Amino acid sequence: MLVMKFGGTSVGSAEAMRRAGRIVQSRLARSPIVIVSAIGQVTDVLVAIGRSAAQRDRIKAFKLILELSAQHRTLLHQLGLENDAGLRTLLLEVEQQLKKLVETIIQAGYTPKPVSDELLSLGELLSAHILSRFLCSFGIDSVMIDSRKVMITDSQFGKAQPQWDAAREQARKTLMPLVNRAVVPVMQGFVGADADGRTTTLGRGGSDYSATLIGAMLNAAAVEIWTDVDGVLTADPTLVPEAKRIRRMTFQEAAELAYFGAKVLHPASLLPAVGKNIPVSVLNSQRPEADGTLISPKLIESDSKECVVKSIAYKEDITVVTVTSTRMLMAYGFLSSIFEIFNRYQTSVDLVTTSEVSVSVTIDQKDRLAEIQRDLSHFSQLEVQSHKAIVCLVGQRMRRTAGMPGLIFSILSDIPIHLISQGASEINISFVVDERDLPVVVRSLHKRFFSGPLDPEIFVVN
Ligand code: ASP
Ligand code: MG
Numbered sequence: 001m002l003v004m005k006f007g008g009t010s011v012g013s014a015e016a017m018r019r020a021g022r023i024v025q026s027r028l029a030r031s032p033i034v035i036v037s038a039i040g041q042v043t044d045v046l047v048a049i050g051r052s053a054a055q056r057d058r059i060k061a062f063k064l065i066l067e068l069s070a071q072h073r074t075l076l077h078q079l080g081l082e083n084d085a086g087l088r089t090l091l092l093e094v095e096q097q098l099k100k101l102v103e104t105i106i107q108a109g110y111t112p113k114p115v116s117d118e119l120l121s122l123g124e125l126l127s128a129h130i131l132s133r134f135l136c137s138f139g140i141d142s143v144m145i146d147s148r149k150v151m152i153t154d155s156q157f158g159k160a161q162p163q164w165d166a167a168r169e170q171a172r173k174t175l176m177p178l179v180n181r182a183v184v185p186v187m188q189g190f191v192g193a194d195a196d197g198r199t200t201t202l203g204r205g206g207s208d209y210s211a212t213l214i215g216a217m218l219n220a221a222a223v224e225i226w227t228d229v230d231g232v233l234t235a236d237p238t239l240v241p242e243a244k245r246i247r248r249m250t251f252q253e254a255a256e257l258a259y260f261g262a263k264v265l266h267p268a269s270l271l272p273a274v275g276k277n278i279p280v281s282v283l284n285s286q287r288p289e290a291d292g293t294l295i296s297p298k299l300i301e302s303d304s305k306e307c308v309v310k311s312i313a314y315k316e317d318i319t320v321v322t323v324t325s326t327r328m329l330m331a332y333g334f335l336s337s338i339f340e341i342f343n344r345y346q347t348s349v350d351l352v353t354t355s356e357v358s359v360s361v362t363i364d365q366k367d368r369l370a371e372i373q374r375d376l377s378h379f380s381q382l383e384v385q386s387h388k389a390i391v392c393l394v395g396q397r398m399r400r401t402a403g404m405p406g407l408i409f410s411i412l413s414d415i416p417i418h419l420i421s422q423g424a425s426e427i428n429i430s431f432v433v434d435e436r437d438l439p440v441v442v443r444s445l446h447k448r449f450f451s452g453p454l455d456p457e458i459f460v461v462n
Helices: 014-026 042-054 058-078 085-108 113-137 164-180 207-217 251-259 267-276 334-344 369-376 396-400 404-411 435-450
Strands: 002-006 032-036 142-145 184-188 191-194 199-201 222-227 248-250 280-284 293-296 311-324 349-354 358-363 381-394 417-422 428-434
Touching (some): 002 014, 002 207, 014 058, 014 113, 032 113, 032 207, 042 058, 042 085, 058 085, 058 113, 113 142, 113 184, 113 191, 113 199, 142 164, 164 184, 164 207, 184 207, 207 222, 207 267, 248 251, 251 267, 251 293, 251 311, 251 381, 311 369, 334 349, 334 358, 349 417, 358 417, 369 381, 381 435, 404 417, 404 428, 428 435
Parallel strands (some): 002 032, 002 222, 032 184, 142 184, 222 280, 248 293
Antiparallel strands (some): 191 199, 280 293, 311 358, 311 381, 349 358, 381 428, 417 428
């Protein structure tokens, strides 16, 4: 059995849907289960609807709802599904529900998290129904399975975690009989429900996570992530146009990359696959014949000295918080009292460095920063620096290469570097720079590590 996840752009137009249909068709023999994101930028529009409602701007919210409906209606038309009674009713129902949610939010004056999840879940509800009906019209036996019946989660709205046992049982009971009858289930990514049946979401970009979770629950042979890029690249092509595709990498490398900002994968999304050793491929739905990037559990023995660094990722809009306390630093429990405060405000910390008198951490969420600052200032001095970026170099071969930090920093000798951390796994080196230096940093590093001879087994060299 194979889990195939299609991202928003891979179902974002009639043409994209047809391509997705052909891709599913080419894999029927492998018993696919399809997971889908909302089409195009629909989730962003849903967020904007919520925001307008919270600002009590009903006119704007309703205008966005009508545009959303129109976008989906056009898609149905282009797919020849305009007379599908089920889809037409669904579209009307979703429109009604959106208007109701807007009224609820206007009343409250803000968007309660459960309401936000209900709102955001509607994009995937539409795309999954549409894709499933489209597959049927394409001659593929398919049913839409509401992931709220399968993906049972806790009640952390906005970033729900699966309740593994309950969800796996539902996945087996609901999906396997269909797969065994050669029916292709299509489910919403990103969406689940808690034990009380309230809609939850797994966090933005969570459809990848849905796919690997379902894959792991059902012991899939593989998970395919269909996107609009050729796979994982050696750097962001908007900064480095000559970036190369990586043919294969390990889970560890991919997880570090996802965590530090490579935009192709959601950071948590690999964990379920790692646990079950399920290979994950990142593929381009616009060029399905290309082989993409294979992320596999196996260490790549052949990693030669021609691929010390495999990829350079970055994460912008980072804030560095430096906590200084001459009195307390070495005292027992100091570090844990710092982390306890970040934890209390559900703000996760990416990089940490310590010196004799201070601890610096980076965060990428700022919404609770004021409270964090207040609590930390009870026992230390603080410095907060914004507009920073984390740059992260990843490669399993770095572990066996002496002098990497020295080499990297000699390349960047003119650039101020704020925080340096060599991951415990030793397959990544991360550091913080000013956001404005980012393009030059990424380009210089890429030039140094990827313009010499490259291992053709690992990189697409042309
Ligand atoms: N549609 C959701 C989002 O845009 C989930 C996803 O695409 O993975 O965040
Ligand atoms: Mg996505």
